[in-house]
Amino acid sequence: MYLYALLNYMFSQSEENYLKAIFHLQQNANGGISTSSISEKLTTKAASVTEMIKKLAEKNLVDYQKYYGVQLTETGRKHALLIIRKHRLWEFFLVKRLNFNWDEVHDVAEQLEHIKSPKLVEELDIFLGRPEYDPHGDPIPDANGNLPKAPKKRLSGLKKGDHAICKGFNDNSSSFLQFLDKQNIGLNTKIEVIGIESFDETMTILVNSNTILLSKTATDNIYVEH
Amino acid sequence: MYLYALLNYMFSQSEENYLKAIFHLQQNANGGISTSSISEKLTTKAASVTEMIKKLAEKNLVDYQKYYGVQLTETGRKHALLIIRKHRLWEFFLVKRLNFNWDEVHDVAEQLEHIKSPKLVEELDIFLGRPEYDPHGDPIPDANGNLPKAPKKRLSGLKKGDHAICKGFNDNSSSFLQFLDKQNIGLNTKIEVIGIESFDETMTILVNSNTILLSKTATDNIYVEH
């Protein structure tokens, strides 16, 4: 597709990182994305964000209204999804083919997602068997930017006696992923809720016949299918 | 290895491209590498080269004597070899795993060679079965920067009646590689010299029972084992 090829060579790494950040911020927000939230996500200063936002608006990747934040245009959204597609395909590759652990792949994928080659993305996708989810359970957009949107439910929403399967995480940080490793919780792990403390919502669950305690913070960050 | 890890995160893409260019220029030259040759190889202006060279000298990657060109230091050479290792491993990956043709991989490898992750290089190498040669017949340096140095002989040096096996090319440009494809000449192709025109050294060779004519320019650019 011609548009795709064009899109693919047009933007700098920095611009791509802004698009991705705005896309992710839009997932849990309605209305314009604030300068400060972008600045926090990218650990840059607000002044730099304003500057970049103007450039992105110039290129029709975002709609920008001074003092009222930005929103991705359709073009901006498509390109953000392409970067996310590449990020997640590479993470899958690293874990499933190169023996990386799931807590080691993010930083490398942050680099690989900027490699510009439409053929590479397509062939990698084929090579990997067109995976639908990355190693953290996050959906991989297809070549047209379509996301298999499975509505996610938090483990913290379950009740005593409920059975569930772990399907993803809100927090993909190495430290949380390593914690999950220690508790033997991974993608598609079967879980049973044994009990919930009334005073702080600490949850007792059963994982592979082991009893484990999880804080409310932890259970909030675990998505399940129920 | 600590030195390796340090090296691996220290240099910009631009600096790495200079190191690689200088390394390749040193292969066919003795003494200092001239500013103009680097400028030509990287298609930048001489003034930019002088500037960058000073920075590389500052970082002890090259020895630089004003007006007499540069030479890589041991550290510079090690790092150049790491970039070349990555470049060639990725080319191998693209051709052998992702169905790229050998004339399509160079530009993508130019991007991939700058990805910074020692683990990625090592795991990729293992995944690919520790290949010794890239798809163009160029040797892949090992993790310590050692190159399997097979002395290369030009096809143009052979005589009527000689048999040989194609082992590499001096020119890795898409156009030359595509020309070779058309003539059914690839790595390890068996060749027999049928005759050589005395006036322009055009060579008649036998490839898979087909008779082919190759210009002196072409036979100069084909390396053989004999």
Next chain:
DNA sequence: ATAAATTATTAGGCAAACCTAATAATTTAT
């Protein structure tokens, strides 16, 4: 040996992507 031609360096600028400090607009509190 000197002049001409070639090659390299320096000087001075520019664009991208950051920054800090100063100012302006909006939002929240009184």
Next chain:
DNA sequence: ATAAATTATTAGGTTTGCCTAATAATTTAT
């Protein structure tokens, strides 16, 4: 409704890596 606090923008720098034009050193030709 006004003042205070918060958030965003603008103004003015910095660094990296590139450029052109001017100058300097080296090499080649006479």
